[in-house]
Amino acid sequence: MYQYRPGQRSQLALRARQFGTQVDRFLAGELDPAFFQQLRLRNGLYIERHAPMLRVAIPYGTLSSGQLRKLAHIARTYDRGYGHFTTRQNIQFNWPALESVPTILADLAEADIHAIQTSGSCIRNITTDHLAGVAEDEHEDPRPWCELLRQWSTLHPEFNWLPRKFKIAVSGARDDRAVIRLHDIGLRLHHDANGESVFEVIVGGGMGRTPVIGKTLRESLPGDQLLPYLQSILRIYNLNGRRDHKYRSRIKILVNDLGPERFQELVEEDFAATDLAPFSNALAELESFREMFAAVRPRPLATSIDEPIAVQSPAWAQWLENNTLPHRESGFRIVMLSLKSPGEEPGNLDDSGMDLVADLAEEFGNGEIRVSHEQNLVLPWVPRERLYALWQRLDEAGLATANIGTAEDMICCPGLDYCSLANASTIPIAAEIQQAVADFPGRADIGPLRIKMSGCMNACGHHHVGDIGILGVDKKGKEFYQVTLGGRAGNGAKLGERLGPAIAREDIAAFVMRIIERQLELRQPGETLADTVERIGVEPFKEKLYADRPVRRQAA
Amino acid sequence: MLIDQYGARLPDPGEQRLAEDAESRPDGDAFEGDWILPVAAWRANADTMRARIDAGQLRIILELDGADTAVVSEFATDLPRFKRLDIRFPGFADGRGYSLGVLLRTRHHYRGGLRGIGVEADNLPALRQCGYDSFELDAELEPALIREILNNAGTPHALSLGTG
Numbered sequence: 001m002y003q004y005r006p007g008q009r010s011q012l013a014l015r016a017r018q019f020g021t022q023v024d025r026f027l028a029g030e031l032d033p034a035f036f037q038q039l040r041l042r043n044g045l046y047i048e049r050h051a052p053m054l055r056v057a058i059p060y061g062t063l064s065s066g067q068l069r070k071l072a073h074i075a076r077t078y079d080r081g082y083g084h085f086t087t088r089q090n091i092q093f094n095w096p097a098l099e100s101v102p103t104i105l106a107d108l109a110e111a112d113i114h115a116i117q118t119s120g121s122c123i124r125n126i127t128t129d130h131l132a133g134v135a136e137d138e139h140e141d142p143r144p145w146c147e148l149l150r151q152w153s154t155l156h157p158e159f160n161w162l163p164r165k166f167k168i169a170v171s172g173a174r175d176d177r178a179v180i181r182l183h184d185i186g187l188r189l190h191h192d193a194n195g196e197s198v199f200e201v202i203v204g205g206g207m208g209r210t211p212v213i214g215k216t217l218r219e220s221l222p223g224d225q226l227l228p229y230l231q232s233i234l235r236i237y238n239l240n241g242r243r244d245h246k247y248r249s250r251i252k253i254l255v256n257d258l259g260p261e262r263f264q265e266l267v268e269e270d271f272a273a274t275d276l277a278p279f280s281n282a283l284a285e286l287e288s289f290r291e292m293f294a295a296v297r298p299r300p301l302a303t304s305i306d307e308p309i310a311v312q313s314p315a316w317a318q319w320l321e322n323n324t325l326p327h328r329e330s331g332f333r334i335v336m337l338s339l340k341s342p343g344e345e346p347g348n349l350d351d352s353g354m355d356l357v358a359d360l361a362e363e364f365g366n367g368e369i370r371v372s373h374e375q376n377l378v379l380p381w382v383p384r385e386r387l388y389a390l391w392q393r394l395d396e397a398g399l400a401t402a403n404i405g406t407a408e409d410m411i412c413c414p415g416l417d418y419c420s421l422a423n424a425s426t427i428p429i430a431a432e433i434q435q436a437v438a439d440f441p442g443r444a445d446i447g448p449l450r451i452k453m454s455g456c457m458n459a460c461g462h463h464h465v466g467d468i469g470i471l472g473v474d475k476k477g478k479e480f481y482q483v484t485l486g487g488r489a490g491n492g493a494k495l496g497e498r499l500g501p502a503i504a505r506e507d508i509a510a511f512v513m514r515i516i517e518r519q520l521e522l523r524q525p526g527e528t529l530a531d532t533v534e535r536i537g538v539e540p541f542k543e544k545l546y547a548d549r550p551v552r553r554q555a556a
Numbered sequence: 557m558l559i560d561q562y563g564a565r566l567p568d569p570g571e572q573r574l575a576e577d578a579e580s581r582p583d584g585d586a587f588e589g590d591w592i593l594p595v596a597a598w599r600a601n602a603d604t605m606r607a608r609i610d611a612g613q614l615r616i617i618l619e620l621d622g623a624d625t626a627v628v629s630e631f632a633t634d635l636p637r638f639k640r641l642d643i644r645f646p647g648f649a650d651g652r653g654y655s656l657g658v659l660l661r662t663r664h665h666y667r668g669g670l671r672g673i674g675v676e677a678d679n680l681p682a683l684r685q686c687g688y689d690s691f692e693l694d695a696e697l698e699p700a701l702i703r704e705i706l707n708n709a710g711t712p713h714a715l716s717l718g719t720g
Contacts, residue, residue, distance in 0.1 A: 018708040022678065025701075035648050035676055121649065157685035158658050161651025238655045239625040273663060 001064055001368060002147050002292050004112045012109035015116060019043045020102030027099075042122060042160070044115025045101055048420050054093045054101060055118040056108060060128040060146040060170070061089035061371040065358035068369050070111035072354035078104050082350040085339060087411060087462055088167065089127045089371045090118055094418055116154055121162045123153035123234070127169045129177040130372035133293060134380045136328050139190045140197055142172035144289035145226070148282060152227050159234050163241035163249040166234070167206075174491075179373060181205045181214045181493035182465060184251045185233060190220070197223035203233060203263070204255035207459035211495050212252045215260040217267065223286075225271075227279050232270040236263070298332075298366040298381045312388060319391055319402040324382075333384055335365075337377040337394065338401040338409060342434050345427045346412040347375035356397050364390045373462075374411055376404060407437045407449040407516065411462050415455030415472065416479070422455030424472025424479035424505070429453065432509035437516075446516060448528055450489070465489040467529035468515055469496040470508065479505040485515070485541060486533030494530070497538045500546050511545065518544050561689045563680070563702040571617060590639065592617040595627065606637060615639040617669075622646055622653035632664050640669030643688075648676045654686045661687035677702055681709030 019039070026036040040046075044055040056071070063071075071091055075083045078100050079093040086092055096104055108114060117124055126146045133141040149168060153159070159166075171178040172189040180186025186202035198220035205214025221229055233251075240258075242248045255263045325334040337357060340346050349357070361369050361379055364386050370378035382390060394400040403409050410433065413419065415426030430453060437443060452466030463469035469484035481503050484496030503511045515529075518541050523532045533541075558566040571590040574597055587608075593616055598605065608614040617640040620627050631638075641660065643653045653672060660666040672683050673692040680691060680702070 014708055018705075021704065021708070032676075035678070038649060039678060121651075155682075157682035158654045159651070160682055161649055161654065161679075163651075235655050235658075239652055243623075243650060275662065 001062060002059075002143075002289060009109070009112060012112070012114050013106060015043075015114065016102055016105035016109050019105060023098065023102055038120060040101075041120035042117055043101070043105065044118035045098070046119060048094065048418055051095045052098050052101070053418070054096045054104065054115060055086070056091050056093070056113060056115045057118050057125045058089050058091060058113075058371050059150050060126055060132065060143050061130050061373075062132075062143065063369045063371065065362045065367045065369065067111045067113055068354050068358040068361070070108060070113060072351040072358070074104055074107060075354065076351040077107075082348050083354070084345070084414060085347045085349065085371050085375050085377070087373045087375060087413070087460060088125055089130070089373060090125055091371070092414075094414075117160075119165075121164050121166075122160050123156065123162075123166045123168065126150050126153065127167070127178055127183075127373060129171050129173055130370045130374075130378050131177060131325070131334060131380070132172060132370075134327055134329075134332075134334055135173050135175075135177075136326050137174040138172050138328065139174070140172045141290075141293055142170040142187075142189045143293050144286055145172075145187075145189060145197075145223070146170050147289045147293075148227070148286055149230070151285075152230075152282070158231075159238060162234070162238055163243045164246070164251075166237075166251065168230075176490040176493070177373075179462070179465065179489045179493070182207055182211070182462075182489070183214065185230065186214050187226075189223075192220050199223065199226055201229065201233075204252040204260070205493075206250055206252045207462060207464050208250070209247060209457040209459075210250075210252065211459070211464040212256070213493055213495065214252075215255060217260075217264050224279075224283050225276070227282055228274045228276055229267075229271055232267045232274060235270055236266045240266070298383065315395070315400075315402070316388065316391055319395075319400050320387065322402045322406065323400070323404045324387065327381075331384055333382055333387060335379040335382045335387070335390065336372075336404040337379065337399050338403050339376050340403060340409045340434070341398060341401040342408070342438060343431070345414075346410055346430050349377070353397065353399060356393075357399070360390060360393060374409065376409070405448045405450075407446050407451055408434045410434070411450070411452040411466070413454050413460035415453075419455060421458055422472065423457075423474035424455050424481065426453050426455045426461065426470075426472060429470070429472075429481070429505070429508055433512050436509045436513045440513060440516070442517075442520060445520060449516070450487075450530075451512065452487075462489065463487075464495045465493065466496060468512060470512070473502055475502065481505065481508040481511075483508075483511065483515070485538050486530045488530050494534075497533065499538055500542055514545055515541060557693050557696050559691050559693065559702065561684050561691075563699065563706050565699065566690060587614055590615045590617065592619055592642065594619050595621075595624075602634070606634070609637045617642055619644060619673075620656075622656065623650060625652050625656060628656055628659050628664065635660070635664055635666045635668070638668050640671055640690075641666070642671045642673050642692075644673045645675050647674075648679065654682065657683070657686035657688055677705050680706060 022039050025031040046053040075081055079095045084092045126149045128142050128146050132143050166184045168185045169178040169180045169183040170187040171180050182205040188200035192198045201218040201221050202214035202216050206212055237251045241254045323336045327334050361367055364382050365379045366381040410430050412426045412430045416422040417427050450467045452462045453470040454461035454463045455472040463471045465487040469487050471482040473480050483499045485499055487496030488494040519529050560566055571592050573592040618638050619642045622643045622645045645653050670688045671690045672688045675691055677697055
């Protein structure tokens with residue numbers, strides 16, 4: 001993992017102190033409230049429905065055990081004992097008091113964690129594949145590059161007041177697990193014919209109210225040109241992006257208004273005039289970052305490493321099947337911890353859970369934890385021979401819910417229960433759907449299914465790219481849900497297609513179950529729902545769901 | 557309040573400002589010394605003024621709208637003639653002036669003064685990094701507070717200086 005230098009550590013402490021002064025000035029009426037709002041957002045602090053919400057960055061989704069314990073400490077000391085992991089690999093605390101936030105930031109800084117640029121019109125947390133460095137299908141571990149981007153973009157003097165927020169995601173594998181085609185900039189790290197690191201640069205993707213698949217500007221940009229090229233993209237956006245309308249100000253709108261060709265021309269023009277010399281130290285940094293990430297390996301195994309894992313019980317077998325993944329090194333498995341247990345709010349974990357996961361990561365892995373954009377946790381280095389013991393410990397703690405990748409493993413934003421932007425609830429709906437899936441007789445046949453739900457157009461729950469996407473809307477004060485089918489997040493990214501009129505809150509869980517039933521009737525062997533939709537479109541779903549079985553109110 | 561890049565208050569420089577609607581133009585003999593001009597006035601009399609600047613009779617400070625991003629290339633060849641460029645920020649959330657500053661300094665190698673007008677004290681460290689060397693703040697602040705803001709900004713990581 002990345003090791004902070006002393007100077008960088010003191011930088012975080014300084015930032016916490018700086019924000020403390022700003023809070024004091026604001027509370028004393030010495031700082032313009034509109035300006036203070038922007039300052040607090042750039043320190044991760046929102047004012048939400050019930051209380052402030054603090055979003056803390058988890059750079060590229062990687063945490064050490066020590067850092068996770070620090071997050072547990074924050075949840076316990078300043079909050080109500082839990083945190084919410086987000087689709088951008090961050091964590092949110094829902095109940096901190098404004099006055100305590102500078103202290104929280106100072107506490108976090110002790111563990112090399114910060115909340116800088118987790119909100120506001122600036123470059124946000126750099127996200128990546130949660131399986132980075134351990135995936136079988138990886139060209140190269142993208143995290144050293146992510147760290148380079150993190151350092152470049154953090155407190156970047158030129159890009160702190162962009163027209164709108166700016167999100168960058170990086171993938172280094174054959175399968176895109178970082179949703180790179182739906183980010184302001186998506187980067188696909190691969191190797192050219194000479195084995196050099198190069199990037200496909202994708203720009204102007206995004207979800208929100210105008211979902212767009214990003215356009216490729218460069219297929220194989222040499223790695224040593226990555227930062228200056230991104231600088232040119234950001235500069236063209238900063239100078240030309242619209243600032244007159246909040247909903248027209250993301251880079252995807254600029255790329256669309258200019259046309260991708262003209263946008264690229266402007267970028268290439270700026271890039272050609274850029275002096276690359278100031279960036280030359282970046283690549284030397286990259287080498288040292290690579291060593292830091294490569295150094296994190298668990299201790300060697302004492303026993304033979306390829307023994308099959310004997311099945312001891314159905315629950316264990318199901319966990320092994322659903323919640324562990326092949327590792328790039330034989331003898332290890334990647335372990336997924338589901339934060340979608342029935343009765344729990346999706347993506348939430350309490351302080352004791354965080355402490356336990358931190359301990360288990362040290363005891364069974366390499367002291368490292370990942371956060372996935374699907375709002376689950378990952379232990380990336382678990383020796384196969386220790387899986388059963390780990391499962392037992394997780395099972396005791398209620399953290400062995402074996403539903404990764406299933407219909408119950410929903411992505412879900414906080415919705416109306418917490419967020420002041422939301423139009424509709426999401427958490428109670430997710431619970432209803434989970435319950436309905438659990439009660440469904442054909443549950444075992446459903447297979448992998450991505451249900452993604454957002455409580456408003458901003459699409460924090462990635463609903464556009466779910467097999468089943470659910471968007472909460474407000475219709476004359478009543479909660480309704482628009483359903484889309486056939487979206488894909490990774491390779492061959494695709495936006496889901498709207499199925500028909502929005503469904504009332506009382507009916508949405510049952511409606512989702514009927515989609516699942518219909519899919520079981522229509523699918524060919526091995527097909528996901530997105531595959532089926534790609535083959536036959538949404539009509540065969542639509543006619544059945546809306547025509548011959550009109551939506552009825554469920555009995556209470 | 558007017559301050560330099562270290563937060564020290566600047567004395568009234570005795571510069572004269574040409575009103576937008578002034579009938580007289582800064583090409584007559586009455587115009588000597590330091591004049592602050594809106595872009596339109598420069599455009600209207602550029603040739604005469606160039607000659608007088610080059611003859612050492614006139615110093616021009618051009619006042620630009622931070623939202624007008626095209627002007628940098630328009631004035632590229634005249635940049636060495638200006639004593640200072642005053643960039644008026646349309647609001648704290650409008651960050652175009654930061655890119656303008658970087659382009660002026662690194663792309664056009666502009667060496668004259670660069671002033672940010674209507675900026676917030678908390679943004680001074682970043683503005684300074686983008687090439688600004690004096691500021692006009694809307695608010696009157698204690699010098700101690702400005703010093704604290706500048707000191708608290710710390711040293712940014714070398715990589716975030718990679719503007720070129």
